[in-house]
Amino acid sequence: MLKPVNGTPGDVTDYSCTRIEYDLAAGREVSVEDHRVQDDMDFLGGIGRSFKILSGYDVSDPFAPDAPLVINTGCFTGTQFMTGLRAYFSGYSPLKRTRAGMPMPVWSAMSGSFGRKFSYTGIGDLILTGRAAVPSFLVIRQTDDGPDISVVEAPSHLVGARVREKMFYLDERYNDGDKNYHAHFAVLGPAGENWETVWYAAVVGSTQEQLMSGEDKWRFAGRLGMGSVLGSKNILGIVARAETDYYRKGDDRLKAINNEIGRGEQSRGYRHPNNRNGLGGTGKNSKILDGFGVLPYRNFEPPGENVAVPVHLETMRESDDFIVIDKSCYGCQITCHQDFYDVPEGGKDPDWRKARRNHGEYLGRFEFEPMELSGANLGILDPHDNLELARLDDDLGFDTISANVVISFLMDYNARGNGTVADGVTFGDAEGVRRLKEDIAYGRERLFGKGVRAIAEEIGGEAFAMHAKGVEFSAYLGQTNPGYPFAVAGGHMSMRTFLLYVMDPDCKPDSADYWVRNITEEGWKMVNKDLHGGCLFTMAPPDQVSEGIEAVFGVPFSAERVLDATYRAHILGFALEQKQGITPDEYDLPSDIFVGQSKGDLPGVRFLTRELFEEVRTRVLERLHRDVETLGYGDHAAPASVQAV
Numbered sequence: 016m017l018k019p020v021n022g023t024p025g026d027v028t029d030y031s032c033t034r035i036e037y038d039l040a041a042g043r044e045v046s047v048e049d050h051r052v053q054d055d056m057d058f059l060g061g062i063g064r065s066f067k068i069l070s071g072y073d074v075s076d077p078f079a080p081d082a083p084l085v086i087n088t089g090c091f092t093g094t095q096f097m098t099g100l101r102a103y104f105s106g107y108s109p110l111k112r113t114r115a116g117m118p119m120p121v122w123s124a125m126s127g128s129f130g131r132k133f134s135y136t137g138i139g140d141l142i143l144t145g146r147a148a149v150p151s152f153l154v155i156r157q158t159d160d161g162p163d164i165s166v167v168e169a170p171s172h173l174v175g176a177r178v179r180e181k182m183f184y185l186d187e188r189y190n191d192g193d194k195n196y197h198a199h200f201a202v203l204g205p206a207g208e209n210w211e212t213v214w215y216a217a218v219v220g221s222t223q224e225q226l227m228s229g230e231d232k233w234r235f236a237g238r239l240g241m242g243s244v245l246g247s248k249n250i251l252g253i254v255a256r257a258e259t260d261y262y263r264k265g266d267d268r269l270k271a272i273n274n275e276i277g278r279g280e281q282s283r284g285y286r287h288p289n290n291r292n293g294l295g296g297t298g299k300n301s302k303i304l305d306g307f308g309v310l311p312y313r314n315f316e317p318p319g320e321n322v323a324v325p326v327h328l329e330t331m332r333e334s335d336d337f338i339v340i341d342k343s344c345y346g347c348q349i350t351c352h353q354d355f356y357d358v359p360e361g362g363k364d365p366d367w368r369k370a371r372r373n374h375g376e377y378l379g380r381f382e383f384e385p386m387e388l389s390g391a392n393l394g395i396l397d398p399h400d401n402l403e404l405a406r407l408d409d410d411l412g413f414d415t416i417s418a419n420v421v422i423s424f425l426m427d428y429n430a431r432g433n434g435t436v437a438d439g440v441t442f443g444d445a446e447g448v449r450r451l452k453e454d455i456a457y458g459r460e461r462l463f464g465k466g467v468r469a470i471a472e473e474i475g476g477e478a479f480a481m482h483a484k485g486v487e488f489s490a491y492l493g494q495t496n497p498g499y500p501f502a503v504a505g506g507h508m509s510m511r512t513f514l515l516y517v518m519d520p521d522c523k524p525d526s527a528d529y530w531v532r533n534i535t536e537e538g539w540k541m542v543n544k545d546l547h548g549g550c551l552f553t554m555a556p557p558d559q560v561s562e563g564i565e566a567v568f569g570v571p572f573s574a575e576r577v578l579d580a581t582y583r584a585h586i587l588g589f590a591l592e593q594k595q596g597i598t599p600d601e602y603d604l605p606s607d608i609f610v611g612q613s614k615g616d617l618p619g620v621r622f623l624t625r626e627l628f629e630e631v632r633t634r635v636l637e638r639l640h641r642d643v644e645t646l647g648y649g650d651h652a653a654p655a656s657v658q659a660v
């Protein structure tokens with residue numbers, strides 16, 4: 016939480032935040048600093064501050080007790096800026112490593128209510144080091160004297176428990192049963208507790224809707240193994256309890272901004288059709304991509320168009336088998352959550368308003384990546400199986416993207432006659448997937464929790480292991496996205512080139528100029544939401560972000576400053592990758608996706624040749640290295656002397 020250092024702040028440097036380093040082994044603060052904002056990266060927050068903090072550590076093992084895990088928020092988190100709810104978990108990733116094994120810096124972000132309560136405790140940045148002696152919860156309380164942090168031994172029945180069970184316990188233990196919900200939570204499932212064999216565990220955050228309904232409607236800092244790092248510190252969950260909400264309101268300008276965010280064209284894609292003519296939420300992507308023949312299917316190899324119609328959002332929403340109700344995080348009018356319920360006895364009322372009020376039990380949520388990757392990409396086209404398998408990932412505490420891409424790889428491996436792994440699991444085998452997910456989460460599988468790259472290195476199949484820099488692809492084909500390897504956080508959430516082939520009417524897919532420009536000039540801009548604490552689905556342009564800052568904090572800002580701070584964070588992240596010793600040829604894609612290879616000659620897409628990619632790579636890396644020097648991050652890019660373990 017940002018605090019003004021004087022009564023009339025006139026600049027971002029007139030704010031500060033509390034930075035605490037906490038040693039979990041000793042159960043006490045190592046340092047408590049009132050950190051005066053130095054620049055726009057500090058002020059915007061999130062990864063702007065985290066990457067600076069991470070640059071001060073040499074890390075060769077992401078699970079070493081002295082490897083830091085940074086938890087913080089953005090400047091909008093906990094304010095009246097609609098969707099200002101995000102919390103960030105930043106550290107060194109067990110998945111995203113150099114080939115020599117050095118972990119690289121990453122972050123993962125969640126909405127929900129944990130972030131706003133965390134900020135109200137008074138903490139700006141919390142740096143966790145050390146390892147608790149026994150499985151524990153970290154409890155942060157707001158007090159008159161500032162944040163109070165303690166490590167509390169977890170009850171034995173919660174060790175190994177699923178997310179749902181931990182959430183119920185913490186709600187009973189730290190809320191007062193009076194519906195005020197002063198406490199919110201970030202917890203691990205069994206996957207995070209078994210961090211030695213599971214490197215893609217998520218941190219799962221509570222939502223107001225979840226605590227009120229008792230249903231498992233969480234948000235996730237899912238990607239890149241931040242849950243595994245928290246698990247390595249022997250922390251099963253974090254409680255943030257604040258009885259007073261320091262809800263910073265904006266001036267009149269914020270009302271118009273929030274109106275636009277919640278109801279305007281910019282967020283239409285993420286709203287239910289009944290909510291001001293929305294396009295359906297992230298789930299709409301299945302039908303769109305399938306229509307172009309580029310929907311990931313059976314390990315990223317679609318045989319044509321419209322191959323997964325039974326599990327399209329639209330098919331399921333119109334079916335008589337389900338009632339879909341759009342729900343939201345605290346105070347958000349976008350209401351992007353598309354929650355699926357069973358129909359009641361007597362069937363579904365044709366009037367959607369009545370159907371909303373009269374439904375059966377909660378079945379799960381349709382979000383694009385979880386549903387696509389645990390459905391069509393596993394060859395599973397049964398809607399009930401699909402909902403159930405996506406929901407299982409949440410309860411076990413997996414990053415649903417990595418977990419399902421691992422399983423699609425194992426299915427592909429078996430289908431190609433390479434041998435038999437994972438009890439011979441095959442495409443379409445929902446029961447086999449259930450069993451495998453349980454086995455991985457509970458540590459009964461030694462290898463399959465370590466991600467596709469580690470698996471392929473041991474059993475073979477590198478050519479069709481769908482990852483870049485060790486990070487599993489999200490639900491977009493590598494065949495259409497040469498930008499994957501340059502996403503600093505990995506995956507797609509830090510490089511917006513994944514939809515250009517389908518959505519950009521001016522796309523020139525076989526032009527290196529086109530891709531280099533989009534990677535170096537445009538794609539990284541989406542990372543601005545990973546600094547300021549608003550949600551991606553606002554699609555807030557930089558001038559709206561800067562106006563929001565002026566409205567909430569009363570200091571001048573500009574769109575250029577939003578973009579400048581964002582680019583600095585992006586380049587600092589790249590510099591820290593260089594520090595860990597990554598080589599140019601590690602910015603790569605699996606060989607089967609190139610034209611001429613088995614996944615590179617799809618009916619719907621055939622442009623990405625090895626030669627085109629290598630030209631893009633050479634030119635992008637030249638530009639990024641140049642910008643490292645120009646922005647003064649050259650020292651951070653010097654390879655560390657420590658060796659990988």
Ligand code: SF4
Nearest residue numbers: 343344347351550552
């Ligand atoms: S857009 Fe969706 S995820 Fe983002 S804050 Fe609103 S409801 Fe939550």
